Amino acid sequence: MTTRLIPLALIALTAVPTFSGTALAAPMLAQNAAPSSGETNGSTTNAPEIRGLAGPYLAARQAAIGNDYSNAANYYLQAMAQDDTDAFLQDSALVALISSGEMERAGALAVTMSDQGRATELARLMQRSELARAERWQDLVNAIDKTPDPSPNEGMDGQDSGGNQLLDKMIRAWALLGAGNARQSLSAFEELGKIRGARPMVNYHLALAKAAVGDYEGAELLLSEPATGAHILGVIARTQVLSQLERNKDAIAMLEATPGFDEEPQLVTLRDRMEKGETLPFDSVRTPADGMAQVFLTFASVLATAEEPDPLALIHARLASYLSPDLGEARLLSAQFLQAMGQFDLAEKEFEALRDLGDMRPIAELSRIDALSRAERLDDAEKAALALTAAHPELAQGWIALGDLLRQQDKFSQAIPAYDKALSLIGDNAGEARWFPLYARGIALERSGQFPKAEADFRAALELRPDSAQVLNYLGYSLVDRNEKLDEALELIQRAVELRPEDGYILDSLAWAYFRMGRYEEAVAPMEKAVAAMAGDSLVNDHMGDIFWMVGRHREAEIQWQRALSLKPETEADAQRIRTKLDRGLDAVLDEEMAKGGKPPVVRAPEKPAEAPKN
Template structure:
């Protein structure tokens, strides 16, 4: 995939954003080019993208003629979203070498956004993906005029097979720009058949219909898409509200059209390319249209997946006032919680709860309460959400059941687990959780085993679910079968203390005492909770026969 995406080897810079944070001091008073370069590299390794961009820019100021500095400065600035620096570094990189494919593509996109025409910088060999991008940008350069758009509409793109479904969006947009309404509508309809693009294309298609004066058809299109999804896309919902108010969307500029063409193409990267490539590509789209909220939201999610927490939160926070505003605030609060900033996350979640009645905002707060041991407060919120229309969703029932179980009310917990299963009978987590608890409690063991076997068939690589099957077989005295399942479970989740002591018990029951002792000792080193630690120590000190059979 690397060869397909970009031929420029300097993308290694983005890949190097991959370790701890924040140990660098500021730039020296009289920095050398070598010192600034090394500092930029260290900042890059530390995932400090802003400081990496600072140091590389400083090195480039000292020695503007070095190819390696201009390309490193370009990629660092682009990853940081510092477009002013990226523009300048890309210009220098392109002037110094015709081999920097992505820098040339970026410079062309920047010129398109600014309404300029980029002077040709010479020819260089590009990969097939790079060629598609350049051809799309060339189409939008032509589309500055209606006659140019017609010329672009008559051209055929050379598209790699895996990119073909995504390139249909580009053709639809170009046909619309050219005034070829029938061909545009056919292309929009064809593009909407791709499930990954359905929401995005629905907004583009509906906007096209609105601009053509076919508002009722646009409203019907939006409504059909919303009704087909249990969790409607915010952008589609916002488009429906706008159409109902009669606010016709404006015609796209060439840069805005190019941004949408390339955003569609980015969906292929999201699915198949490393996150750093995707992030750089989405930054390119952002350079073309900084107001495209869907792109900014996707970029924030991509940066979050790369572990760039501060950068992701900044993008989430910047989506206030867009259709993705509430979702972005939920994601930002949850990201802070996962990053260990629990109090700040809770403050954000409580503020969001107070400002909106959105179910996702309230469920966020309930989840934070549940995970911080405040289950009684979480149950109140889950109740309110279900009364407000989420009764038909399995997640509130499941998490409310977990809270009741934590509070010691198993009958109430069981009721909600069963209700959740009625809604989502093939959800592996539900099947596993309820089935495992029936096994552990010694009630309905056979039924519980059947349930966790179904879960294992649905999620065969999930160590916790494989463990449930093995532990059910163990409880039924089928020890050799249990060993097979528990060994598979340990392979999938080697760091789970519960699975390891379960396997130790199975080894002990099948006469493999040395292996059993090894597994118990290994489980102790995996940071079990206090109850499990006591159980394991009983086995090591007194043997399995004299120890408690399971957690109580």
């Protein structure tokens, strides 16, 4: 049987309850799930003190809008110093404290709220977590039993509370196990499994509980169901259960049939240990607190994988980590959510914790590197890529990511060895898997002045993917730029245009090919389309000016050059060339360039970023 493994280690269990997120009070964070452009860059510097109530409250709201959880917490606490009886301020501060990972301060605030008779659902969850950490299991059972059933609309956000009731009851079932009532605990899980839509979620925890008390046969029966165990934690738990049943051979077969097995080091390690004859201990759940942590993680994963990820997913993931600090999945989910919110400094703390656990996940690291790169934190991204290639030198995608980052920073000569390593790992007979690193290495070689080698890579990439508009365009333009094989170059670019007729980069290449061949009138139409598609690109506007000049439209050429200059050319040399054209005209510039070295050097067409295949 093939097990479907959830990408990036998220536990997206099937057939979960259809509640629309828990009813925890998160008025600001829940309403502002994504940072707007120009918002916080992840800084967690201490918030400056602002006197009075209005100032810190407004500052807290603004920080919360930008998902700047640390500063939001500090400002809310400043506001509470002026008024410590406002339930809204207290709960908002609690949300921000937990989101930023300040769990001890959050626990103290939850106690204060309870003592004042203002405990919200989130405050109660925080207190339940503290009881579990102190192993006060019967007190935890009693606390849940004494909590009145909420009305359907209880909670500051007005959402249905069905999800919270299920969460509380699952916590209670684990607490019963902690209190020594194993039979009651298993019965409680079995009863919860009767709730419509909740069976796969509950059965996973029932399986963990059965295994925790030594009923491995019962656990295996549940985990063998795809809807119950088809996620990375389920695969790990089932592997350990099968090993305890002296079925290592079956466990190995199950692991190796899991999609993505080779990309999950922890699964490979389990396989290797069993191949040496080791019987794996069942340590997926070592204590009831670990089980309770997985309850929080289950809910966090459901919220995070919803159509619109709920910021409350982060709160549940934080509570899971608080209860079980070694639960890598919880830290990974927190890191991914923080990264998506633009809170890179907080995310890096979680990634660092994973590394300290010896739990670097290649797939997650690749996602992290990509996010850092998109956020233009290139130094951090490069460090992460170097760390990944050091920890997993056998992973071709890690070397490709490193090469891409170096190329993005114009470190072309340094990028070449990274692509060399990736291609050697992929092998000569991998077919389609080779085309992107060949193309990317070709770019690095071309930009390093090694065109013959670059051309060989581009042509090899085209053999694998003849209809790659990217490769057709880059090879075609490179030949045009070198004034070589112009007829073939034009044919390559025309094929690229047929494949992507609206692509501004490719249209620019087509126009420039006509320009270099002296077919100026034919260059006008594609160049005008390129400018329409990329109006804010300095190089494209500069090219448009050159073409207008060559067809006698000198005034329009000057307008395009002025616009190109206003759009900040890539280098000062490019800017000076445009200024010279404005002062003396293109003819004079070309005559000077011809006098200095032969063919007129042409400003390079804008390079469209190489697109890696989607995993």
